[in-house]
Amino acid sequence: MKILAVSDELSRGLETLIVNDPQKLDDIDVIVSCGDLDTEYLEFLVDGMRRDFFFIRGNHPLENSGEYFEPQKAAFSSRGVRYVAGQPDLHGRVAAYKNYLFAGFGGSMWYNGEENQYSESEMAKTVRSVERSIAWYRLRDKFLGRQRKELVVVSHAPIANIHDLPDRPHKGFKCFKAFMDKASPFLWLHGHIHLANQYTNQISTEGPTTIVNVFGCKIIDVSRKSIQVTAHCYIGS
Ligand SMILES: [Fe+2]
Numbered sequence: 010m011k012i013l014a015v016s017d018e019l020s021r022g023l024e025t026l027i028v029n030d031p032q033k034l035d036d037i038d039v040i041v042s043c044g045d046l047d048t049e050y051l052e053f054l055v056d057g058m059r060r061d062f063f064f065i066r067g068n069h070p071l072e073n074s075g076e077y078f079e080p081q082k083a084a085f086s087s088r089g090v091r092y093v094a095g096q097p098d099l100h101g102r103v104a105a106y107k108n109y110l111f112a113g114f115g116g117s118m119w120y121n122g123e124e125n126q127y128s129e130s131e132m133a134k135t136v137r138s139v140e141r142s143i144a145w146y147r148l149r150d151k152f153l154g155r156q157r158k159e160l161v162v163v164s165h166a167p168i169a170n171i172h173d174l175p176d177r178p179h180k181g182f183k184c185f186k187a188f189m190d191k192a193s194p195f196l197w198l199h200g201h202i203h204l205a206n207q208y209t210n211q212i213s214t215e216g217p218t219t220i221v222n223v224f225g226c227k228i229i230d231v232s233r234k235s236i237q238v239t240a241h242c243y244i245g246s
Pocket residue numbers: 045067068069117165200201202
């Protein structure tokens with residue numbers, strides 16, 4: 010599986026590639042957004058590439074348009090769940106995709122009371138709910154004699170003490186660390202932590218888990234023995 014992961018900053022290089030050279034993205038299976046990106050940008054990616062799509066929201070509202078698109082519309086909302094490009098927000102949910110389970114945690118650490126900010130205990134509650142969903146999926150697969158699905162976690166905020174920063178808005182969640190130790194995902198994608206530029210990779214390994222700061226646009230190839238992360242600008246160059 011090859012994931013095109015995006016977060017926090019628009020990638021004009023990616024937009025150009027989709028318009029002028031889309032065949033270079035032919036082997037991408039799924040688009041994953043780790044938050045803080047415009048609805049319009051995400052819809053452009055999904056419409057342009059016509060791929061499966063997962064997203065969580067960051068600490069900034071989806072309708073809070075960035076530098077490029079006009080602020081037009083909030084993501085479509087139904088029964089309290091936001092939709093982008095026809096897909097529901099993955100926050101607090103688990104979705105099966107191919108031989109993988111995708112689990113999502115949006116938002117950031119609480120710092121000024123605006124939308125999509127959570128205290129440690131609020132996020133821990135969401136983590137427990139996700140753990141129950143994972144257990145249910147695993148039980149169902151076992152009962153049906155299916156192969157155990159590997160876990161991919163998509164969060165906006167980082168894990169405590171891994172890629173996080175000391176200021177309150179950018180602190181990582183301790184409950185994420187406990188969840189990672191327990192659930193052993195093989196891949197954890199996060200956003201929220203801005204790097205010097207989009208071509209920088211920030212990757213850590215904790216036991217069986219590879220943790221990737223997606224900032225900008227990264228292609229993550231998990232089909233090989235070791236996970237490979239590439240900044241999009243290197244495609245075909
Ligand atoms: Fe953020």
